[in-house]
Amino acid sequence: MTVLALLLAMVMLLWAGVLLAFAGPLVARWREPVLRHPVLIVESDDWGAGPLSQADALIRLSGLLQRIRDRNGRPAVMTLGIVLEVPDGARIAASRFTEYHALTLADERFEAVRMAMQAGIEAGVFAPQLHGQCHYWPPALLATARKEAAVRDWLAAPEPAATEALPSPLQSRWVDASDLPSRALPTAAIEQAVAVETATYRAVLGRLPQVAVATTFIWSEAVEAAWARSGIDVVVTPGQRATCRDAAGRPGCVDASMLSGERSRAGQTYLVRDVYFEPTLGHTPQRLADGLKTRTRQGRACLVETHRFNFLLAADASLAVLEAGLNAALAACPNVRFLTPLELAHAIEKRDPAWIEGRLRRRLAVWRVRLDEVPRFRRMARLSGLALPLAWLGRSA
Ligand SMILES: [Zn+2]
Known part of the structure; x- marks a missing residue:
């Protein structure tokens, strides 16, 4: 009897030790809100200033999303990560790459793109959010153009250029990646840039942004603080914060990890998006259904990451895969709800019993x-x- 009691005590001690050793992640997952319903949000980045063919892609996406409804009759929601300017390559070249000039989304040549966005917003299928004033850090772009012919050629393109074609490190807005490893930006420069981009966003979209997603998922606490001062109260993340490009150009210097519902030091609610769905990279419709089923078992929303390039390069095929994926998700989880990230964040913040399991x-x-x-x-x-x-x-x- 005594031996048995001793053995039992040892087992309990061992279990307590294991639980203690993993206390941090275990407690975080206990505190993370549990959703009562399957939730699916398609997050789509890079829309805005850029190729004019976006207008047609957005119109087709809007039609597709309106055809797919959840049980409450709400159409599927796609976020548009908005980019507010592209470089004015001709003027930059004329300055011998010493001066930066831009074309903003407010320019008349982008009118059709703006109208297509607005129509989808009014139809309830597009939820715009801030991706950045531009998909690069302008001084880093110029510094690289002065030494690399490929970037000079990209700037000299006659059409508003697609930033997807830039070298990946240069697509990060919140570091200077003109040399690798990248350098952090001065806080004052970040603050000024955020003030400009949120003001531009308001000028084009009629209201300040409330949700932000950093380009290439590289940002810092200083960026979050500046966003907070401009009214951004939700930050979309991949579950961790990379703050630099390393010597090989890869995202690095991870200084934080997060679960949905955790707060940034500046007070924002983090959301995690971690299901990748890029039809042109061969991802199949089943990936959406599987991602939704897994996140639902975890009591989490399924935030799907995709990009405009799918719908510009191979529009017919990508639209067909997206539609099949949304239908597969509906078949896999018939109770799925479509929500915007802002609605999801507010439900989490308020612990809304209609959404959060008690x-x-x-x-x-x-x-x-x-x-x-x-x-x-x-x-x-x-x-x-x-x-x-x-x-x-x-x-x-
Ligand atoms: Zn992007």
Whole structure:
């Protein structure tokens, strides 16, 4: 009897040790809100100043989204990550790449693009959010143009250029990647740039942005603070914050990780988008359905990342894959709801009982599922036998 009690005490101690060792990620996943319904949001970046063929792509996307409805009759929602200017290459070249000049989305040549966006916003299928004044840091673009012919040629293109064709490090707005590893920007420059981009956004879209998503997912706490001062209260993330480009040009210097519903130091609500869906890269419709099913089991919203290039380069095929993907998601989770990121963030902030689960049993079951993603925890739980009581939690929903 005493031996048995001793063994039991040892097992309990071992489990307590494992739980303590992983306390940080375990507690974070317990505190992360559990959604009561499947939620699907398609996030689509890079729209705005740029190729004029966007107008037709947006009109077709709007029609497609309006045909797909959730149970409440609400059409599918796609965010538009808005870029507010492209370089005026001819004028920059005339200055021998010493002066930066831009064409903003307010320019009359982009009228059809603006109208297509606006029509989709009014139809309830497009939710605009700030991607950036431009998809690069202008001084870094100029510095690179002075030394690299490919970037000079890109600037000299007659049509408003597609920034997707720039070298990837240069597409990051919030670092100077003219040399690698990149350098951080002065805080004063960030603050001024954010003031300009939020004012431009308001001039074009009629209101200040409330949601921001950094280009190439590289940003910093200084950027968040400047966004907060301009009224941005939701930040879309990939679950971590990379703050530089490393010597090889890859995103690096990760200084924070986050779950949906956590707050930035400046007070914003973070959302995580982590399902990648780029039809031109071969992603199939099933990917949307699988992403939604997995996030639903985790009590999370499924935020899908896609980009305009899919709908400009191979529009027919990409639209067909998107429509099939949305229909597959609806078939997989018939109770799915379409929401905007702002609505989702507000539901999380208010702990709205219509959206956020309060029942202990379901919260425990979802927590158990979330633990599988904590690196090394699953193995430790199995080795220590802790997996057994955790599996019981999972069954209890
Ligand atoms: Zn982008």
